[in-house]
Amino acid sequence: MKKMLLTFLAITTCCCYPFAQNGLKKPVESNHTNKTLVHKPNKSRNYSWSGSYWIFSDSSEYVYNTQGQVTNSMSQNGSYFTERITSNYDNLFQPTLEIKEDYDHINAAWKPGIKHQIDYNGLQDIILDERYVFETGSWELWIGTKNTYQYDSNNRISEKIEYTYDEFAAGGAGAYRENLKFSDIVYDAQNNILEQTKSFWTINQQFLYFEKEVNTYNPDNTIDTQYVFDWNVNTNSWDNFQRNTFTYGLNGSYVCQIEVYVSNAYQTSGMHGVNFDSHGNRTRYYTESWDETSNQFVLIEDYVDNYLYDMNDYLIQHIHKEITNSQQAENIYRKDYYNFETFDSQLGVPANGAETISIYPNPMEATSVIDLSKLQEKVQSITVFNAAGTKALSIPVIENKKVILTNEQLKSGLYLILIETDSRKIQSKIIVQ
Numbered sequence: 001m002k003k004m005l006l007t008f009l010a011i012t013t014c015c016c017y018p019f020a021q022n023g024l025k026k027p028v029e030s031n032h033t034n035k036t037l038v039h040k041p042n043k044s045r046n047y048s049w050s051g052s053y054w055i056f057s058d059s060s061e062y063v064y065n066t067q068g069q070v071t072n073s074m075s076q077n078g079s080y081f082t083e084r085i086t087s088n089y090d091n092l093f094q095p096t097l098e099i100k101e102d103y104d105h106i107n108a109a110w111k112p113g114i115k116h117q118i119d120y121n122g123l124q125d126i127i128l129d130e131r132y133v134f135e136t137g138s139w140e141l142w143i144g145t146k147n148t149y150q151y152d153s154n155n156r157i158s159e160k161i162e163y164t165y166d167e168f169a170a171g172g173a174g175a176y177r178e179n180l181k182f183s184d185i186v187y188d189a190q191n192n193i194l195e196q197t198k199s200f201w202t203i204n205q206q207f208l209y210f211e212k213e214v215n216t217y218n219p220d221n222t223i224d225t226q227y228v229f230d231w232n233v234n235t236n237s238w239d240n241f242q243r244n245t246f247t248y249g250l251n252g253s254y255v256c257q258i259e260v261y262v263s264n265a266y267q268t269s270g271m272h273g274v275n276f277d278s279h280g281n282r283t284r285y286y287t288e289s290w291d292e293t294s295n296q297f298v299l300i301e302d303y304v305d306n307y308l309y310d311m312n313d314y315l316i317q318h319i320h321k322e323i324t325n326s327q328q329a330e331n332i333y334r335k336d337y338y339n340f341e342t343f344d345s346q347l348g349v350p351a352n353g354a355e356t357i358s359i360y361p362n363p364m365e366a367t368s369v370i371d372l373s374k375l376q377e378k379v380q381s382i383t384v385f386n387a388a389g390t391k392a393l394s395i396p397v398i399e400n401k402k403v404i405l406t407n408e409q410l411k412s413g414l415y416l417i418l419i420e421t422d423s424r425k426i427q428s429k430i431i432v433q
Contacts, residue, residue, distance in 0.1 A: 039314045040068050041337035046075070049321075049332035057333070058082045067093050068343030080105065083113075092425055094120060115139055124425075125149055125157070130165070141165060146176050156191060159183045181207045190394055192217050212238050220411055221392045222248055242269075251276040251414045252387025271297060276387040278431060279315075280414050281307050300325050314340055357419065363431035364410075370395075370403040370417065377421040385416045407432055 043061050047054040056077075063072040074084040081103035088097040097117050101110045112134035119128035130144040144165030152158045160182040169175040178201035186195040195214050199207035209231035216224045225245050229238035240261035248254045255273040259266035268290045275284040283305050288297040302323040310316050314337075321332040358371045372379055382395040382403060393409055410432045419426040 038068055039312070039340045039342050040064055041315070042339040042341060044335045044337045047334040047336075049329075049334070054334060060335075064341070064343065065089065065093075066343070069093060081110075084110065090120065092124065094118075094124065096120075112139070121149065123149075123151070123155055141167070141174060144176065154191075156185075156187055157182075158185055177201065178207070184212075188217070190217075190221050190391065192221055192223075192391065208233075211241075220386075220409070222246065222254075222386060222390050240266075248411075248413075249275070250412060251278055251280070270300075276414065277307060278414060279307065279309070280387055280416075280429065281305065283307065298325065299323065299327070357426060357428065359417070359428055359430055363433045364405065364407065365433050366407055368405045368430060370405065370419075372397075372403065372419075373401055375421065377424075380420045380422060383418045383420075384410065385418065387414045387416075405430070 041062065043059065045059050046057045048057050049055070058075045058077040060073050060075040062070050065071050069089055070085075070087055071089075072084070072086050075082045083100060083102050085101075086097075086099045087095060090096050095118060098115070099112065100114045102113050103109075104111045115132040115134070117128070117130045117132070118126055121127050125147065126145075127147050127149075128145075131142050132139040133142050134140070146163040148161045148163075149157055150159040161178065162180040162182075163176040164179040165174060166177050167174045169177060180201070181199040182196055183199065184195065184197045185193060188194050193213075193215060195212070197209055198211040198213075199209050202208050211231070212229040214227040214229070216226075218224045223246050225243065227240075228242035228244070230241040231237075232239045242261065243259045243266050245257045245259070246254050247257075253273070253275040255271060257268070258270045258272070260269045261267075270287065270289040272287040273284070274282060277283050284303065286302040287300040289300055290296075291298045304321050304323065306317075306319045307315060308317040316337050318335045318337070319332070320334075321329045323329050357375060358369075360369055360371070362368060370382065379397045382397055383391060384393040384395070384405075386392045392415060393405075395403055395405075397403065412432050415430050415432065417428045417430060419428075
């Protein structure tokens with residue numbers, strides 16, 4: 001039963017951006033498009049691929065909160081239930097709990113299966129991330145991570161220590177143990193991480209350096225090159241190890257070329273790429289290695305997601321498949337969506353329009369306006385992230401008026417706009433043409 005579960009059900013591909021292990025703090029992604037009103041399906045028909053034709057698996061019904069996030073889903077095949085999933089969110093609409101249950105047809109009852117729980121601190125960084133399986137009548141912790149943070153005067157992370165759950169520790173009772181430390185973090189004026197070091201917990205009960213990252217950025221704050229160094233315990237110094245170079249395409253899509261340092265030179269080792277569509281859905285994630293014999297890249301894994309929208313911008317179909325280095329597609333499934341309802345996409349803003357922001361024109365060609373004049377609380381900051389979750393722009397705010405964006409600040413693609421006030425966070429999206 002202990003198998004990896006895709007957590008926090010999402011109608012579109014889920015792009016969650018917590019504090020990543022590279023130290024970058026990224027925004028929480030919501031189930032929204034760039035439009036003020038978005039459309040979510042109440043039902044779907046689900047299919048699997050037999051190798052030559054589609055086989056009906058079951059149908060699902062979805063229930064949402066006021067922001068269009070799935071709170072409940074139930075699947076059944078005809079009159080037979082199959083599974084149901086319940087999801088909870090905090091007051092900032094960040095996911096906090098998901099419980100998956102399978103239907104026991106013999107006893108005609110729902111049986112708990114897997115639970116995923118996330119806790120945050122006051123700065124919305126994850127401090128606890130645990131997955132449980134239900135066995136012998138109770139929840140058993142399966143995988144867990146705890147994080148502690150230190151912050152600088154600007155509330156930027158200056159140190160993070162990660163603890164992982166070891167089910168065999170403490171005589172088999174299980175316990176959390178130190179695992180990694182991220183420290184010596186240096187930021188630039190745009191709050192991009194220029195440097196950081198990683199240390200691992202040793203059998204001598206202490207942290208030991210093992211890796212250092214040094215990043216350079218493009219003018220739009222997307223990462224350009226990442227240099228990785230290994231700690232040499234013999235010389236007590238850093239040795240060249242790896243160089244990652246990023247190139248970008250439409251909607252925040254990117255390719256990372258990986259080179260390793262051998263014989264005083266960087267040599268091609270592999271690459272990975274991520275593609276996004278204009279709605280912010282991740283449509284492809286692939287990894288390739290470099291074959292020195294044939295002098296070409298060889299596929300390792302490829303995750304492909306195709307999304308189909310109708311003329312009214314309703315998501316009506318999602319097809320997923322995975323391709324391995326054997327070139328064989330597997331885990332192919334399809335969801336056909338129907339019976340839609342509409343939600344306000346501006347996170348945390350009442351739908352009655354008493355307090356709202358507006359962004360126009362959207363999509364943007366030359367300039368767009370973020371109108372804050374109808375907000376009652378004070379705006380603290382405005383940050384713009386690209387579709388990959390990398391910060392593209394920080395906008396100073398003096399008072400709640402109108403903020404101008406230009407295409408000189410942002411290149412073509414889809415962007416998430418995060419507006420932080422003194423009492424909440426508001427998210428919206430914009431497309432730059």
